[in-house]
Amino acid sequence: MANSSQMKKHRLFYTLLLIIAALVVLNGRLFWVQLAASHNLSRHHINLVENSVIQREKGIVLDSGRGDFFDRNGIPLTGKSLSVLTVFPVNHHFPENNKETEAQMQMAQLLNVSLEEWRSFTLALKAPQIWSVDGKPVVLTERQIEQIEALKLPQTAVTQFKQRYDMKPLASQVIGFIGQNPDRITRQFTDQFHSGELQLTSKIGGAGLEKSFEPWLQGVGSTSVSLFTDAKINPLQGLATRVFAPQNGYYPIKVMTTLDAGIQQKVEQIMRKLEVKEGAVVVLDTENADVVAMASQPYFDPDHIDMETGSWSNRALKAVAPGSIFKTVTAAAALEEHAVDLKETFECDGELGKYGLTCWKKDGHGTITLEEGYAQSCNIAFARIAERLDGSKFEEYAHKLGLGVQVGWQGDFLQKKDFQSWDAEEQGQVFSSTTAQQDGGVKAQTSIGQRDVLITPLQAANMVVTLLHKGKVSSPRVVKELRFRNDRSMETLSAKEVDGLNERITPATAELLLSWMQDVVDHGTGKGLKKAQWKLAGKSGTAQVVDKQGNEKVNEWFIGYGPVEKPRYAVAVLVQNAEPDQKNTSIPLFNQVMDVLAEPTQ
Numbered sequence: 001m002a003n004s005s006q007m008k009k010h011r012l013f014y015t016l017l018l019i020i021a022a023l024v025v026l027n028g029r030l031f032w033v034q035l036a037a038s039h040n041l042s043r044h045h046i047n048l049v050e051n052s053v054i055q056r057e058k059g060i061v062l063d064s065g066r067g068d069f070f071d072r073n074g075i076p077l078t079g080k081s082l083s084v085l086t087v088f089p090v091n092h093h094f095p096e097n098n099k100e101t102e103a104q105m106q107m108a109q110l111l112n113v114s115l116e117e118w119r120s121f122t123l124a125l126k127a128p129q130i131w132s133v134d135g136k137p138v139v140l141t142e143r144q145i146e147q148i149e150a151l152k153l154p155q156t157a158v159t160q161f162k163q164r165y166d167m168k169p170l171a172s173q174v175i176g177f178i179g180q181n182p183d184r185i186t187r188q189f190t191d192q193f194h195s196g197e198l199q200l201t202s203k204i205g206g207a208g209l210e211k212s213f214e215p216w217l218q219g220v221g222s223t224s225v226s227l228f229t230d231a232k233i234n235p236l237q238g239l240a241t242r243v244f245a246p247q248n249g250y251y252p253i254k255v256m257t258t259l260d261a262g263i264q265q266k267v268e269q270i271m272r273k274l275e276v277k278e279g280a281v282v283v284l285d286t287e288n289a290d291v292v293a294m295a296s297q298p299y300f301d302p303d304h305i306d307m308e309t310g311s312w313s314n315r316a317l318k319a320v321a322p323g324s325i326f327k328t329v330t331a332a333a334a335l336e337e338h339a340v341d342l343k344e345t346f347e348c349d350g351e352l353g354k355y356g357l358t359c360w361k362k363d364g365h366g367t368i369t370l371e372e373g374y375a376q377s378c379n380i381a382f383a384r385i386a387e388r389l390d391g392s393k394f395e396e397y398a399h400k401l402g403l404g405v406q407v408g409w410q411g412d413f414l415q416k417k418d419f420q421s422w423d424a425e426e427q428g429q430v431f432s433s434t435t436a437q438q439d440g441g442v443k444a445q446t447s448i449g450q451r452d453v454l455i456t457p458l459q460a461a462n463m464v465v466t467l468l469h470k471g472k473v474s475s476p477r478v479v480k481e482l483r484f485r486n487d488r489s490m491e492t493l494s495a496k497e498v499d500g501l502n503e504r505i506t507p508a509t510a511e512l513l514l515s516w517m518q519d520v521v522d523h524g525t526g527k528g529l530k531k532a533q534w535k536l537a538g539k540s541g542t543a544q545v546v547d548k549q550g551n552e553k554v555n556e557w558f559i560g561y562g563p564v565e566k567p568r569y570a571v572a573v574l575v576q577n578a579e580p581d582q583k584n585t586s587i588p589l590f591n592q593v594m595d596v597l598a599e600p601t602q
Contacts, residue, residue, distance in 0.1 A: 059226030060086055060128035063162040065219025067253035069175055069209060071261040077170060082161045083140045088227040089125035090155040103151045110144055130161060137161055157241040159225050165302045170264045173314035174294050174478060176208020177302035207312055212423045216253050216482055221246035253490065254483040258290035266596045267293045274589055278576040280316040281593055282461040286567045288495040289465045289474035319428035319454035320576060323543030324377045325557045326449025328513060331374055333397040335509045339388040340370050348380035355444045357383050374516045375524030377540060379448050386447035391437030394446050395430040400505050401463045402473040403455050404430050407498050409477040421479055428454040449543060460559045461572035467514050468567055471504035473497055517560060528587045533598040534563035553577040556586035562594050569597050
């Protein structure tokens with residue numbers, strides 16, 4: 001009896017255990033079902049987010065958000081806004097619906113293409129694309145915009161596209177270009193890279209002002225347009241296209257340059273008309289040395305960069321042999337050091353045998369004073385004067401006139417970020433490091449701007465401004481202000497003198513040299529300028545050089561100012577690596593540039 005009772009208790013215990021185990025299994029099953037359901041729900045949510053991101057990624061960037069450059073009158077030099085047609089990829093097989101087919105035909109007609117061409121283009125799209133011809137966006141007229149919007153085709157939208165560079169951009173070597181440079185991003189913009197503001201594929205300034213002002217040009221986000229579609233790439237009803245843009249009243253920054261777009265354009269046209277293959281023109285405002293125009297040849301397209309040809313390089317900032325325009329330095333040294341009497345004469349028979357030096361006038365100039373030697377650009381007279389000067393004086397007076405140093409505007413706010421307002425400006429030189437400065441032959445060659453002497457067109461034009469300012473060496477600006485998007489001033493780059501130049505030539509010497517420049521045009525080597533619209537003054541120069549192929553060439557220069565009565569502009573022109581036997585181009589170039597500046601509208 002006891003055993004029977006004990007057995008019943010055991011069976012009841014095992015039954016309870018089985019029930020508990022079943023409940024545990026059931027609860028475990030429910031837990032995993034719920035977990036799986038939760039996982040599926042989360043996964044579904046993730047897919048929705050991913051799909052949303054994918055749809056946004058199928059949009060197209062209309063504006064990178066990068067800051068732009070403007071001329072002194074507020075005319076855009078970059079970032080031109082264009083009305084364009086943006087076309088999105090959709091799951092569209094051109095249905096037989098007559099109304100929609102008619103709309104497609106009308107679109108093709110508006111774009112001046114056949115229906116077949118239009119259909120082929122839209123069906124091949126894998127990503128949004130702006131309607132372009134020969135790689136350039138087609139700018140829509142107001143009439144086209146009105147008609148396109150009336151068609152209401154779901155895969156098209158009229159948008160505002162910001163084109164960085166125009167078809168024929170002005171001052172392209174001054175502005176520079178943007179491009180990808182992963183190494184520089186990780187090295188120079190470490191913080192922006194780690195914060196995600198810049199990616200390795202981001203485009204940054206590669207040269208010119210684009211490079212100099214890169215930290216300020218970086219925006220706060222791009223503007224894009226997207227077409228919302230379902231999973232089958234069909235446009236969602238009621239959503240259509242949407243534009244996404246950062247809401248910021250301060251960015252992107254506006255960089256206000258000192259350039260005059262109208263003058264710049266005409267100067268570039270003159271260089272092309274005179275077929276200047278290599279060279280530069282610099283126009284400075286005599287009041288403060290601001291750059292009014294700066295042109296460089298050969299032509300450079302910032303959208304198609306050929307790094308090997310070097311066309312992107314700004315020749316106005318590159319130091320080359322100056323020839324006789326350097327006689328301005330020699331004359332200043334001779335006058336200041338009292339190495340010559342103004343009534344003293346020199347004999348020029350065309351050569352100075354002991355130095356192997358010849359004059360451009362083979363028969364010589366005969367008896368000539370220093371003043372006439374400057375006007376006639378007599379090599380022999382200047383070589384004779386050079387013998388009386390200590391070799392160090394050439395470099396000393398070159399520096400006093402702003403040569404052999406970087407003269408482009410520099411400021412504290414730029415230096416804090418290790419940037420220069422003039423990208424790649426060369427300082428030039430008077431002597432190389434190994435040259436025997438006291439050697440008679442060295443001094444003779446140096447006095448006429450040959451041998452080691454190298455200066456830039458910017459320095460040459462600024463030297464004229466220095467004389468007009470009685471010896472004060474101004475620092476040319478090409479950017480005068482940074483503004484926020486709402487035109488509120490962010491930073492002003494005030495006009496200033498070149499830092500570190502404590503010594504000047506005397507006002508009397510400066511005034512005398514300016515009068516000698518008038519002699520050059522009146523009856524000297526620049527008399528071809530007497531028919532110009534303004535009365536002009538200046539100095540010519542021709543330097544013998546050898547090009548990269550070992551061929552003998554010449555650098556043709558003319559520097560000067562006008563009008564003489566009340567100088568407004570200082571100009572330097574350089575025709576580089578010209579053929580020695582060709583007709584001089586520098587004087588006609590200087591003449592035509594000055595005539596443009598003399599136009600009443602300027």
